[in-house]
Amino acid sequence: MTRAFEHVVTERLLLRALRETDLEVMYAIHADPETNRYHPGGLSPTPTLDAARARLDLWLGDWAGRGVGYWAVERREAPGVVIGFGGVRHRELEGQQVLNLAYRFTPSAWGAGYATELAREALSLAGTHIPDVPVVAIISVANAPSLRVAERLGMRFDRLIDYEGFPSRVYLSR
Numbered sequence: 001m002t003r004a005f006e007h008v009v010t011e012r013l014l015l016r017a018l019r020e021t022d023l024e025v026m027y028a029i030h031a032d033p034e035t036n037r038y039h040p041g042g043l044s045p046t047p048t049l050d051a052a053r054a055r056l057d058l059w060l061g062d063w064a065g066r067g068v069g070y071w072a073v074e075r076r077e078a079p080g081v082v083i084g085f086g087g088v089r090h091r092e093l094e095g096q097q098v099l100n101l102a103y104r105f106t107p108s109a110w111g112a113g114y115a116t117e118l119a120r121e122a123l124s125l126a127g128t129h130i131p132d133v134p135v136v137a138i139i140s141v142a143n144a145p146s147l148r149v150a151e152r153l154g155m156r157f158d159r160l161i162d163y164e165g166f167p168s169r170v171y172l173s174r
Helices: 020-031 049-066 114-129 143-152
Strands: 007-009 013-017 070-075 084-094 098-106 134-142 154-165 167-170
Touching: 013 020, 020 049, 020 070, 020 084, 020 098, 049 084, 070 098, 070 114, 084 114, 084 134, 098 114, 114 134, 114 143, 134 143, 134 154, 143 167
Parallel strands: 098 134
Antiparallel strands: 007 013, 013 070, 070 084, 084 098, 134 167, 154 167
């Protein structure tokens, strides 16, 4: 396991491993209907605080077991205020081990390029420290902003899949 992912500083962001204290803000961001606009079926993956706790426990387990997982994201100019979550985590996709690239920000942080900045750093670190595992981004065909992020990063469209009952595009980093 590498510690390279635990605390990362980019031009404008602080990306850090999750903590137990992130539960409330994780719930607030993931339960917000606006942040679920492109989630399959429009349903929140964390409709309750208990669901958020289960998701946080899963993500904390990624960090404990593999030394990599989704980050809590803060602005460098406002440390301590989480504006989103994202990065890469191990998962299985159609029988293959992959690193899933994801990002979700509070709507007040949308449009500032933070998803691209976070994703660029995640791809770089994954390529350096976990080069044997492909990085994928699974994006709803309706999510034009996230599709643009993947394309801006140079990820290539690989295939269309049914993801949780909805058509989604799979992009690969290499």
